[in-house]
Amino acid sequence: MTRRLMLSYLALTLLVLAVLEIPLGYLYARGEESRFSQSVERDASMLAEAAEENIEKGDLEALPELAREYADDTGARVVVVDRDGRLLTDSAGTTAGGTDLSGQPDIAAALRNQANVATRTDTSSGDDVLAATMPGSSGTTIRGALRVTYPMTMVTDREHRIWATLALAGACILAAVALLAFSLARWITRPLRALERATAQLAGGHLANPPDATSGPPELRSLAASFTRTATRLQHLLEAQHGFAAEASHQLKTPLTSLRLRLENFEPHLDARAHAALDETIGEVERLARMVHGLLALARLENTATTPEPTDLDAVLAERATTWESLAAEQHVTLTVTGTPSGAVWAIPGALEQIIDNLLANALRVSPPGTTITLHRAPGSDLHVVDQGPGMSPADRERAFDRFWRASDSHHDGTGLGLPIVRHLVDASGGAITLNAAPGGGLDAHVRLRPVGRERRLGATAAPGRDQRRAAHRAHRAAQAVGRE
CATH class of the missing domain: 1.10.287 (Helix Hairpins)
Structure with a gap:
């Protein structure tokens, strides 16, 4: 929850910063471009007046020096042409003197006494430049034209710096908000963490x-x-x-x-x-x-x-079958174990023994002489206790796990607590139990348990030996204490 609160605070702060900084940066960039364009236009106008004056006086030798000084100071390129559009000077020195530039749109417009300021692509370098072309005129008399070009990197670099400044300021604000949000979230969630620990202890x-x-x-x-x-x-x-x-x-x-x-x-x-x-x-x-x-x-x-622990189903099943075999023989009932070994399952300590004892006691109580009780291990760590008794109707199977409930046609003195105890033990072990009609008559008590992973499986070894007389006595008491209700 601390992380979610921090993320919500940071998301809200980031939204506010985006709403404020993006328009601010955009407005600053547009303003910077506008100021740069006005500055270039002003400089170009002043240079055009100086060039027009030199052309009028016939002092053409002063034009290269004028263009070179301005270019050296500002990094711009200055081109001056006469009234016919022939090149008089180029501060970059890339165009030969006398070259006819009257065919270029901005030069042609300036020779018609029309100023022009626009962004275009420089044909020689391929870079974007801002070009300001001004007529060198006195009244309506055109004596030449001057063009000043600046690389757009001069303004884009300033725009990038302001965006970087805004981003750095936003990162600092986010860091401060993150620190504050962490402290606030920890303060808010401290009681919740204490409640979580207390709830686990209470459970x-x-x-x-x-x-x-x-x-x-x-x-x-x-x-x-x-x-x-x-x-x-x-x-x-x-x-x-x-x-x-x-x-x-x-x-x-x-x-x-x-x-x-x-x-x-x-x-x-x-x-x-x-x-x-x-x-x-x-x-x-x-x-x-x-x-x-x-x-x-x-x-x-x-x-x-109690926490479920790995329990060897095969060992417990073999032990309980050995214990109940003599009691079943007294009633002329056969007890068999079938199916493939299941290995270890999750069960609370001692639960598996009680589950099997109660289900066998139920089955033995209703099994007629000469029948068989089958303990079948199905794939997936499932256990079936199947008898050949009278079985139960679907309605009785639905209510069989209710406390103190007994079937209306029951002829034994059960208490109605055996199956509720079994279900409680199975549920506490993380499994499930259902009662189904067995093929050919009788009841199939199906216990589904959780298998332990292969790396946790126990060896299929026999459980430690116990005193058989005490085990038989306990089984006999279980058979008397619980029944199928």
Whole structure:
């Protein structure tokens, strides 16, 4: 913005200078040409009178000296002819004496007692010259004519000097304006730069350096003060939400666990006819516990600002497939991995594992025995999790990512938070997820991730080994906590 403000100031100054200096230079050039023409005409008239007097007295020998002195003083060329147009003297010495010049238009006009001042091209040198041709007359008696020629460079050089002076003055003014504009632009944009830094800090989750509200234009000082108040309020709200997510887990899980234990302790003391209702009640308590767990997990995700990092999709996929294979075998479901290796993709730390776990938990919950769940790697770092279950209607696929939404024909006890968590993780990693109908029935969860450049790709090595029992236990908990809603 500083550069744009400077450019606007300089453009305005340049426009003003152009409007002022160009007409001024043009007027000066025209005036200089007019003064030069009048000066040459005056000198030519005076010389013509002196030459006419010498011709009248018959003192022709004085004419060369008169012409040479004037030419030496001014750099002009002086030509004198008699009344018949024959050359009497030429200060340049390029034309022989006695040469008939009466055929030249300006000489012929002067011999008719007509003065002539005009710019023309010199036939000998090819340069533009200003020629003033005056008759040497006394009354109506013409005794000769005199022509004075000056090179136009004498006036054009002065015009060039004035244009150079105007250009130098304009450059000095532009330099002064640039210095002033830079100082002014920096003063104006200083609060904006502070706001930009503060906004970046706030986007990172913590405003360490609030913008200075005591410098800059009044409007920007007011904006900085309002931003600081808003940012402070947002930080308090975020800290309160983060504190709730951190503390509510323990505060909510403990009463729910206690309630479930108390309900289970009622079983020996209840009539056999009430056992079915007790089982349903315990099931609802368990579903409430899973819902609380999902809400807290989603809150923690939303409160965490994490930058995507290169993650080896093939290694994570192989690890998660190994972990879920035993759980799928218990339900007589086959788990396969297909497609060519994809390499590294951008994902926030730990997101890829959670995405695959949630999608596999959804697919495994609805897959009938004897079917197959396919983890397919498509070109472009795309991942497809395809099941052979009942699938979803187009309307249900549109609403599947809404929180707490469950299909009307759902026969399981999901919480409606699994797919929202998956979408949040995919979006935070810079990717996208869609649900499509799988060929032959079932659902195709399509995850599009950003591939890492070839120079950043990781080797297709296996991830570090983990305790398989702990991994299976975590996968089993994930299968119970989230579902396809």
